[in-house]
Amino acid sequence: MDSLVGFVGKNYVLIAGDTNAGRSIMRLKDDFDKLVPIDSHKILAKSGEIGDGNQFCNLIIRNVSLYRIRNETELTTKSVAHYTRRQLATAIRKNPYSVNLLLGGYDKKDQKGSLYYLDYLGSSKKINYGAQGYAALFVGSILDRFWKEDLDFEDGLELMKKCLREVEKRLIIGTRCFLIKMINSDGISVVEKVMINSKNKNEIEEEN
C-alpha cells in the first residue's frame, strides 16, 4: 500500500513517497512523512508496518548519530546501507521488522548521489532507480524506458511526476498525495508536495 519511488540524477537523488498512513481500509492520516532524514545528507524512505518502520528507522538514526559522536566523522551512504541491511538480516529469523526501505544519500567525498534498495528479508542492492510497494509494478517499466545517467534536475522532476502520475492512475487504492524530497550537496530539501488528479487535463496541482 505504501508507494516509494527513487532515482539518482546528476549530483542529486530524488525520492518520493505517498503520504497516507492507514489501518486496514481506513486512512488515518493523509500528511504522513515517510521520508525520514538519517543525517543532513541521507534519507531513509520506509514502507510497510508503521510501528516497525518507526522503531527501526529510529534505531538506524540513533546509531548513525552515535557513530558520528564517537568517531567525529560522518558515515558514507554505503556504510549506512550495509549497517541497515545487517540489522534487518539478524532480525529476520527472530523478530522480523516488516519494513522495506529505500536509502538515498549524497556523499561529499565522491560528489555523487547513491540509492540503495533494502528489503525486510535483509537484501540490499545499490540501484540507479527503483521503487517499493505496488508502485514498483507500474513505475519499473517507466524508469527502465526513460531514466538516463546524469539527468538534470528539471528533467528528473518531470520523470518523477510521470511515475507518480502512473501510480495515481493505475493503483486502485487511492494515493493522490505524494511528497518529493531531493538530496544534493546542500543537503535534504523538500521539492514539492504534489496532489495528482488524473481526471484534470492540467494534471498536477502543487500543494504547499
Add this chain to the structure above:
Amino acid sequence: MFTLGSVLDNELKSTVEDFSFETNFSTNQLMLPNIEKPFEFAQSIIGLEKDLQENENQLMFHQQKKEERKERALIKGYKGTTTLAFIYEKGTVIAVDSRATSGQYIASQSVQKVVPINSYMLGTLAGGAADCQFFLAHLGRICNLYELRNNETISVAAASKLLNNILYSYRNYGLSVGSMICGYDTRGPQLYYIDSDGSRLKNSLFSVGSGSPFAYGVLDAGYRWDLSKEEALDLGRRAICAATFKDSYSGGTIKVYHIDENGWVKISDDDASELWYEYEKKEKKEKK
C-alpha cells in the same frame, strides 16, 4: 507462566543516581515462557485474524497450516467499540460509547472507556479492555514518576512515546490496544493514536473501533479548527451517536470529555438510544 507484572516492576524501580527516566526503560527484559520458540507459542494461543494472515507471508519458520492455527486460536482480539477524539482551537474533545461485547452477547453497557493518565491527559480504550486498562494505568504510574524525578509535567508526545515503546516490545504477543492519548501541554492541545502493532500517529482527529467509519463520516463533515466549545462538544456527541446507531457493537451511554489548559473535565453522560430520538425530535420541531 510469564507475568507482565514482574517485568514491569523493573521499569518502576530506580536508584538514587537516576535523574532521567531513560535508564530503566532501556533494560526492557521480557520474561518469555520457558519453551523453544516463545513467539510461536503466543501466536498459537492468541489468534488475531490479521496476524494469522500476515505471519503466513512473513515468518518463514511457521510450519503449521492456517486452518490448524485458526482452530487453536482460543482468544480472538476485536475492537467492538467507538471512541473518537479531536483537537481544535480551544482544546481537545473526547467522546466514547460504553458498550462491551463478547461475541454477540452484550457484556456491559457501562464500561469506562476513558482512563485518566493525569490531570491534563486522558487515554481512550479500544480493543482488549484488560490490555488497555492495564497499560494506560501503568502509563499513569510512569508519568507520575517522571514528574517526581524531573520536577516538570510530562508532555503528551513523551507520554505517548513511552506507551508506544512498551507496546512495541510486546508486539507479537497478541495484545489488542487501540488507544488515543489526548491532552493539553505547553505545545497546545495534542492528540496521538497508539496501537498494539507499534504505530504512533499524531493528527488533529482520530476515531478508533468498529464504529469508527461511521463516526468519521459525521466528524469529517463537521470538523473545523475554529469551532466554538459548544459546537465542538456537540460534534463529538453526534458523531458517537451516529456510530452507535449504525454499529451493533457500540452503544450504552455516550460520554463526552473536554481538555483545555485547566485540565480535563467530564462534560456529559447520555444514553445513546435516547439521544438519537432526542435529536430526531429536535429536528422535527425545527422543521415546524
